[in-house]
Amino acid sequence: MKQLLHRFQAGNDISWVSGLKDRAFLGSSASDGVVEFLESEPSATTTNDPQREALSNEIQAVAGCAVQDGEENKLSLYVAVARANKALAIYRISEEDLTTSQRDDESKQQQSPTTTEAFTVHKTPKRVSSLCFAKVPADTNSESSKPLTVLIAGDLVGDVAAYSLTEATTQTTAKESEQESASPYRRLLLGHTASMLTAVEMSRDQALLFSADRDEKIRISSFPFTARIHGFLLGHLAFVSSMALCGEQWCVSTGGDGLLHVWDTLSCQTLGSHKFQSNNSDEEDDRLIPVKVAVHGHKPKSNQFCVTVIYERSKWLDTLSVTINEGYTKGAEIVHSQRRELQSQPLAVVPWKESQVAVLVRDSDYLLAFSTTTNSDEPAVMVSLPRDMRTDDLPDSLLEKDKDGSIAMLKNTETRGPAQQMPWNDAKRKETARTRNRRYRKKRRGDNEDTTAEASS
Numbered sequence: 469m470k471q472l473l474h475r476f477q478a479g480n481d482i483s484w485v486s487g488l489k490d491r492a493f494l495g496s497s498a499s500d501g502v503v504e505f506l507e508s509e510p511s512a513t514t515t516n517d518p519q520r521e522a523l524s525n526e527i528q529a530v531a532g533c534a535v536q537d538g539e540e541n542k543l544s545l546y547v548a549v550a551r552a553n554k555a556l557a558i559y560r561i562s563e564e565d566l567t568t569s570q571r572d573d574e575s576k577q578q579q580s581p582t583t584t585e586a587f588t589v590h591k592t593p594k595r596v597s598s599l600c601f602a603k604v605p606a607d608t609n610s611e612s613s614k615p616l617t618v619l620i621a622g623d624l625v626g627d628v629a630a631y632s633l634t635e636a637t638t639q640t641t642a643k644e645s646e647q648e649s650a651s652p653y654r655r656l657l658l659g660h661t662a663s664m665l666t667a668v669e670m671s672r673d674q675a676l677l678f679s680a681d682r683d684e685k686i687r688i689s690s691f692p693f694t695a696r697i698h699g700f701l702l703g704h705l706a707f708v709s710s711m712a713l714c715g716e717q718w719c720v721s722t723g724g725d726g727l728l729h730v731w732d733t734l735s736c737q738t739l740g741s742h743k744f745q746s747n748n749s750d751e752e753d754d755r756l757i758p759v760k761v762a763v764h765g766h767k768p769k770s771n772q773f774c775v776t777v778i779y780e781r782s783k784w785l786d787t788l789s790v791t792i793n794e795g796y797t798k799g800a801e802i803v804h805s806q807r808r809e810l811q812s813q814p815l816a817v818v819p820w821k822e823s824q825v826a827v828l829v830r831d832s833d834y835l836l837a838f839s840t841t842t843n844s845d846e847p848a849v850m851v852s853l854p855r856d857m858r859t860d861d862l863p864d865s866l867l868e869k870d871k872d873g874s875i876a877m878l879k880n881t882e883t884r885g886p887a888q889q890m891p892w893n894d895a896k897r898k899e900t901a902r903t904r905n906r907r908y909r910k911k912r913r914g915d916n917e918d919t920t921a922e923a924s925s
Contacts, residue, residue, distance in 0.1 A: 469666040469709060469759070470866045471529035471598050473816030473828045473835075478534040478545055478563065482820065485547050486828055486835065487527030488853070489861045492549045494532065494561065495835075495851055497821070501582065502851060503565070505549060508557035508586040524553040526863075531599035535617050535633075546587075546633055548619050550596035556621060557586040558633055588636050590654065594623040597868075598668045602630070602677070604692050620657070620677065622665035624868070628657045628679050628694075657694040660687065664868070664877060667711050676733070678719065680708035682877045686721060688733060699736035703729050707877040709867075712763040714773050718792065722758035722777060724878060730790055730800040739792060740800030744777070746784075756782060757875075759866045764819035764840065774805070774840055776825045778814040780867060785810055785817070785827065787840045806843055812859075815866060826850065830862045 472487045481498040492505040507525060529550040537544040547559045561584055599622075603615040619631040632653035657677070664682040670691070671678070676698060677691040686701035686708055706724030713719050718739075719731040728742040744756045757780040766773035771792040778785060787806040793799045812831035820826040823841045828834055836847040853859070868876040 469597055469868065470527075470863065471531070471667075471816075472527065472863075472866070473818055473826070474531045474599075475818035475820065475826065476532045476534065476601075479543055483532060483534070483545060484818070484826060484835070484850075485530045485532040486816075487530040487549065488834065488857065489863070490525040490527060490551070491854075491857070492527060492530055492547070493851070494545065494547055503561060503582045503584060504854075505547060505557070505559045506583050506585050507551075508549075508555050508589040524551070526552045528552055529596055529599045529621075531601060531619070533601035533617065536614070546601070546617070546619075548599050548601075548621075550592070550599060550621065552595060554592045554595055556590040556592050556596055556619075556631065558588040558590075558619065558631075559584055560587040560633075588632070588634060590631050590636055592621065592623060592629075594625045594627065596621045596623050597665055598622040600668050600670050602670045602691060603674045605674075615674075620668050620670065622668040622679055624664050626660035626663040626665055626681060628659070628665065628668060628677070630655045630657055630692075657692075658687070658689055664707075666708055666877070669711060669713055671713060671733075672716065678711060678713065678733075680711050680721065682707040682879075684708065684723065686711060686719070686731075688736070698733075701729070701731045701733075701736055701738075703727075703738050703741070706879075709757065709759045710761045712761050712775075714763040714766050718773075720761055720763055720775055720790075722761045724757055724875070726756055726758065728758065728761070728775065728777065728788070728802070730792075730802065732798075739798070740790070740802050742788060742802040742804070744779070744786070756780075756784070757867075760814075760817050762817045762819050762825050764825060765823055774823075775802075776817055776840060778817050778827070780865060781813065783810045783813055784808070785814060785838065806840060808838065808843055813864065815863065830859055830864065832859060834862070 475484050481496050483496045485494045494503040527549060532545060532547045535544050535546055543563045545561050549557045600620050601617060602620050603617055605615050606613050617633060619633060621631060622628045635653040660681040665679060667680040669678040675691060677689045677694060678686055680686045684704040688698040690696035690698060704723035704725055708721055708723050711719060711721040717732060717734045719733050721729050726744050730739045732739055744758055746756055758777045759780050760778050762776045764774050773790055775788045775790055785808040789803050789805045791801045810829060812829040814827045814829050816828040818826050820837050824837050824839055827836050827838055829836060833849045833852045835850040837850055838847045839845045870876045
């Protein structure tokens with residue numbers, strides 16, 4: 469899964485960070501200025517194939533947060549950008565630098581955006597698929613009373629690790645135990661065995677870490693002591709494609725099974741589900757795979773909120789209203805309230821202001837703000853592509869694909885394992901194991917004979 473748009477609170481303003489092919493940008497609701505983040509370093513895998521070289525630099529995930537830095541507690545914005553070449557770059561920019569950027573309002577085309585270089589660069593063992601920031605409570609023995617902000621990264625082999633914002637990790641080939649001792653700036657938090665992570669999220673109170681994977685589950689772990697498992701959210705029939713938290717105890721998730729679930733994170737129970745369907749009766753169009761979900765419109769102590777969803781290779785933008793029942797009839801009522809067909813394919817959606825969502829689309833005006841209360845209003849253009857970028861440069865899918873172009877996270881595409889065969893009954897596999905055992909026994913006999921001859925001499 470690609471995470472190409474992230475929204476975060478920066479003081480009284482709302483900031484966003486987006487990833488467009490191999491370029492990342494940062495903007496704010498308080499200013500029309502845009503900052504571009506330069507690539508941390510050339511790709512580590514140089515080839516003679518320009519297309520393959522471009523793919524190695526492609527952005528896989530972005531995230532941002534605001535941190536009070538230094539003794540003067542000035543607000544700094546930290547942005548993380550993960551690329552396909554396993555480079556995880558962290559950028560730091562002051563709030564003043566962002567507001568000094570300018571934009572040409574008449575043509576709605578950006579001037580050359582302000583650029584900044586990476587503050588810290590990590591080398592990850594595997595390709596990162598999802599990012600978020602977290603705050604670690606201050607140690608009681610520490611002189612500082614401020615919490616430590618770290619970057620949480622989930623990768624394609626099921627590992628979730630925490631990275632320092634100020635110190636770089638360069639070890640990539642050592643074993644995990646050796647790597648941790650050699651690189652104190654990366655710490656393995658947890659692992660989803662032999663799986664592929666699709667999303668990571670932190671709870672509002674920073675006490676729980678949510679991690680979703682290909683194997684139809686969401687794990688809830690205590691933070692920072694992630695060995696303590698709070699529970700699992702089980703109910704999807706295919707990979708979990710996206711999740712979003714709401715309030716103190718609710719979670720919304722979507723999956724490759726075409727379902728949306730609303731969860732109670734305290735009891736780890738499903739409150740309600742919704743099956744997405746197309747307006748078209750064509751069988752092919754009915755296979756809607758929701759890939760991103762955004763929760764918005766929730767007010768403190770309220771049991772109502774809205775959910776907006778986008779789909780794989782579709783122009784639909786759907787909004788649903790959710791009402792959580794209380795008392796003995798605990799559950800959730802999910803009602804489809806709005807369907808909007810966009811001019812271009814949406815690639816990401818995040819909550820914006822009040823009843824608005826920000827949507828990243830494959831268009832020259834790539835970031836738009838939509839109202840979720842009315843279907844007639846035209847979207848507001850938030851930012852346009854730089855002059856040297858084309859619409860074709862943007863990806864047309866957020867899902868991991870195999871060499872044949874099929875969705876890699878669907879288990880029916882596997883060519884091995886229990887999904888297609890029973891490997892323990894494979895005659896060829898058994899014969900290979902017998903041959904390996906014979907070689908092992910012969911080697912042991914030879915070693916024993918040599919030891920006996922040395923002892924007798």
